[in-house]
Amino acid sequence: MLASLLKSRLATLLLLAIIIAIIPYVAPSAFYLRVAAVVWVFALAALGLTILMGYAGQVSLGHAGFLGIGGYAVAIGPTHLGLNPILSLFLGAALAGLLAYVVGRPILRLKGYYLAIATLGFGVILALVFHSESQWTGGPDGMQVARATVFGVRISGASTWYWVTAGALLIGAWLALNIEASPTGRALRALHDSEVAAAGTGIDVASKKLAAFVIGAIYAAFAGGLLAAMNGLITPDAASFMHSIELVAMVIIGGLGSVLGAVVGAAFLVVLPQALTMLQEYEQAVLGLLIMVFMIFLPAGIVPTLRKWLLERLS
Incomplete structure (x- = not known):
């Protein structure tokens, strides 16, 4: 009974x-709520990579480019086009999906290292566009983002953003779990x-790979807009x-192909640097060492390893 519960979609969402x-x-101050909100945002972006890498097995080293598309859509829409920030958020996700x-x-006709390099080049191109098109993007300094309002109520404060990002993550996790259990998800696994x-x-391999790429881009753009x-x-x-x-590290550390793994991986790489700030110049070295240790001793990722351990104890 407990073993089947550990594998169920409902249990994942409930947890x-x-x-x-x-x-x-349990958060002692608003600062911790803000850090948690950042975790939820990056977990949402990592969920898109979970579908692309974990389900479909396709590597992307330029996924942050779609994150930037979503973020700049929320900034450019209200500033240059007079659009509502919420509408700009959805338009940015749609634009990212179309571009993907x-x-x-x-x-996506490429495979292995060739695909990784191609996606890397795509991400570099997007970063250069955001950097150089200063009349639209503000150049290297970036640009201010208009505060979002819903029915005239301004969305602000750490607590409010905590629940907004948490709600977006829950919806994203629910969609990812349903994709995994659908015929499309089974085709991606195949x-x-x-x-x-x-x-x-x-199975139409080309169309399934493209669908996973588009879905991953939409997740990332939506997360970028929220951020x-x-x-x-x-x-x-x-x-x-x-x-x-x-x-990519979030997805691999948490557990490739695991929805909870994307959340745990995001928490690992967002929270841990905050905890290591006391080490000052050694912060990055210690973080890198910890990532190496996790990969050596938990090669399947944190969540799949813990799930396997619990299933063995319950069987």
Whole structure:
């Protein structure tokens, strides 16, 4: 009974909802709520990579580019086009999905290292555009983001953004879990194991890979829009190569293909640097060492390893 519960979609959502509900009662100040909100945002972006990398087995080293598209859409929409920030958020996600569709058709024909380099190049191009098109993006300094309002009520404060980002994460997790259990999800798992075998069973490999790429882009853009709206500022750094690497690291550390793993990985790479600030110049070295240790002793990721351990104890 407990073993089947550990594998169920409902249990995953329930556990995530319980964690979200408990944190405001144990957080000592608004600062911790803000850090948690940042975790939820990056976890949402990591969920998109979970679908692309964990389900479909496709590598992307330029995923932060879509994060930047969402962030700049929320900034450019109200500033230059007079659009509502909430509408700009959804338009940014739609634009990212459209761009992923156009770009994904040629580059997803590549495999392995070639695909990784192609996505890296795409991300670098987007970062350069955000950096150089100063009349639209504000250049290297970025640009201010208009505060979002819903029915005339301004969305502000750490507590409010905590619940907004948490709600977005829960919806994103629910969608990801349903995709995993759907025929599309099973097809993605099949091509993750072997594209040749998947094609032999009648699966349209190219369209499934493209669908995963588009979905991942929409997740990232939505997360980027939320992050920009919450911070009130967006800079080209949001689309940097290092942010793309961080997103990949979140997915791998938490557990490739695990929805909870994306959340745990995001928490690991957002919270741990905050805890290591006391080490000053050694902060990055210690963080890198801890990541190495986790990868050596927990190669499957934190969540899958813990789930396997619990299942063995319950069997």
